[in-house]
Amino acid sequence: MISPTDTVLIVGHGSREDSGNQEILAFADQWRQRQPAWRIEVCFIEFAAPSLNQGLLAAARSARRVLVVPLILNAAGHVKMEVPEAIEQARLSCPQTEILLAPHLTACDPVLAVLRRRLRKAMQALDMPDPTTTGVVLLGRGSSDRGANGDMAKMARWLLESGDHELVDLAFTGITWPRLERVVQRQALLGMTQIVVLPYYLYTGTLMQRIHRQVAHLRLQYPQLRFHCTEHFGFEPEIFELMTQRVLDLDAQVPDSRLPCDGCSYRELAHDAGHGHSHEHTHEHAHEHVVHVHPAGIAAGAHDHAHGHDHDHAHAHGHDHAHAHPHESQPA
Template sequence: MTTWNLLPMQRHLLICNGATCMGAGAEEVTQQIREEIRINNLDEVIHTSRTRCNGRCKDKCVVIDYPKGTWYSVQQHETAKAIVHEKVSEENIIYSMEKGERLLGKNRVKGIEKNRERKGKKQTAVLFVGHGSRLEAGNEEVRRFVKKMYSRIDPKFIVETCFLEFASPNIEDGIQLCIERGANEIHVIPIILLHAGHSKLHIPAEIEEAKEQFPDIRFTYGQTIGIHDEIFEVLKSRLQEVGFDPSVKHEDTAILLIARGSSDLDAKGDFYEISRKFSEQVNVPILECAFMGITTPTVEQGIARCIELGAKKVIMLPYFLFTGILMERMGRMAKEFSKQNPTVEIQIANYFGYHPKLQNILLERLQQAIDGTSTGIQDLENFRKYVEEHGYEHHHHH
C-alpha cells in the first residue's frame, strides 16, 4: 500500500465515488480533476481521494475542497477544471464556509435532517412507481389513478408517486419525499404490467442504493401486475367498448393482443400465457400476439397472420398502461392496414390503461409487500446476486 508524504499539500479534494455520483459521471470527474492537476504541475500541493457516499446525492457529482470546507456540485467538465483553480461559479457551490459558519448555496435543497429519527411519530409510506412517458398526458394518468386509490389505502400511510424515466419525481426523489414526510418504512410498488428489466434490475437498484444512504429506513418491494384474474376483466371491458360481446361467438373475428415488447424471456412468456388464458374467455377462432418493438412477431406480422387464418375483422387490443407515442403510431398503422386490406375491417380497442379493476391488483400487491409474501423479496435477492456476478452500472432516469 502506498504511503505518501502529504506535508507539502495545501489542499485535499475529496471526490465522491458513491453509487449515485458514479452513475452520474463521477469517474469522468475524478479523471478530469486529476488531469488538470497534472498538466498544471500542482501534484505537490493538491491531493485527491475517492470517497464513498457523502450524503448529498441530489447534488451529484459531489467534490469537497479541504481545508476550505467548500462542497461543489459538478455536472460539467469546466466545473471540474475550475475546482482545481478555485474559480467555481456560485451556482455550483453546495456549501461554503464563512467565518466558521456553513452556508447553503442558492437553489440548493436543504435536505433531510440527520437527527430525523428523534423527531415526531414514525410512519409507513407507499411509493408507487410508474414507468413514465414522454407525453405528459400519460404521466398525469398515473398521478390521477393513484389519487383515486387514496380512499382504499390506510389513511395513516404516506402515499407518493414517482417514475422510472421521462417524468418527475424519479425514484430517488420519490424515496426522499417519503422520508422527508417522516417515513421510516417504505413499500415500493411498481405499476408495471410485465416482469422484465425495469422490475428485475432498475427498481431494485434504486432500492438497494437507498438502503445504503438510509440504513435506518426499512424497504419492501412489491411484485409487478403480472398474471392476475382481474387482467382478463379489464381486457374484456376494452373489447366491449368497441362493441364486442365476449359471450357471443364471432366466427370471422380475430383479436390481436399487442404489447410494447421486451427482450426478457420471462416477460414474453408471461404475455403468451396471458393471451392463452384470455383466448379461453372470448369466443373468437383467432387470437394472436404481437409486439410494437424489440421482439417479434411485429404488429405487421400479427395482422398478416390473422388475415392468413381467415379473419374478416381484426381487433387490435393494446396491452399498454398509458397513452403515448406508441398509441399514436398504432393509430397510423391501423389506417395503413385498412388501405392495404380493404376487405378486412380493422378496429383498435382502447389501451389497457388505468382501469378501476387495476386498483384491486395493486392493492393486493401492496398487501403482499406489507405481509412479507411478495415475490419482490426474491427480486431484491436476485438483484444482489446479479451484481455480485456481473456488476451493475447504475444510471438514474430523468
C-alpha cells in the same frame, strides 16, 4: 396496518409524452380518494420527475416505512434490476427506514377480466360480432427479457381459452417479434374478416399513439377488413384493487415467490456484464456488495440458497434512447 407514518410509493415507468405521466398522477389521485388514510406518492423510472431515486429518498427520509408498489404490467430490467438497486441506495442513505418492495402487476385473473371486458365491448362495436371470423391481437411492449414476453403469451393464451375466438395472437410494438403488421397479414390469410387490437398498456404515451397510427394505416392497407382498436386500461377498477392488494400483502408480510430469485439472478448476470446501475444516482454512500431486495417476508441482505434458474437475458436493445442497461425500456 398501514399507518400515517408509512408512505406508499407508486413506481411508474414514465413517458416522453407528458400526457402518459399525467395519467399516472391522476391514477394516484383517484387511489388516494379510495384510500384516504394512506399517504400515496409517485415516482418515475425515466422521462419524468420525481425520478425513482429521488422519490425513494424523499419517502425514506419522511416515513417510518416505505411500501414500494410498481405500477407496471411485466417485469423485466426495470422491475428486476433498477427498482431493487434504487432501494439498496435508499436503504444505505436512510437505514432507519424500512423499505419493502411489492411485485409488479403481472399476468393474473383481474387483468384478464379487464381484457375480456374490453374485447366484449369491441365486438359490440363491430358490424358482425362473430368470434369465429374475428381475429384478436394482444399488442404489448416488447422486451429482451423472455419472462416478460412469456407473461404476455400467457395472457393471450388465457384470453383464447376463456372465450369463443378461434384466433388470438400476440404482437409487440418493438424489441421482439412478431410485430402487428405481420400478425394482421397472417390473420387476413387465415380468413378473418374483422380484427380487434387489444393494446396491453396501462397508460397513454408515444407507443399508444404509434399503435393508433399503425391501425389507421392497416385500415388503408386492408380495406376488406374491419378493425377495432381498444384503449389503454390503467383506470379500470381491477387495477386499483390489484394495487391495493399489493400494499395489504406487504403490510401483512405475505411472501411472494415471483420475483426474489428471478430478480437476484437477473442482477447477478447484469453486474457480471458490467451493467449494474440505474438511470440516475442520488444516493449518498458508495456500496461494494450486492444486497438482494425481495418483496415482503424475505429479509434484505445476502442469502444462501442456490439459484437454479435458467435466465437468458439478452442485452440487445431496439429502443431509441441510449443507456447501458440490460432491459427493454421503451417510451411508454
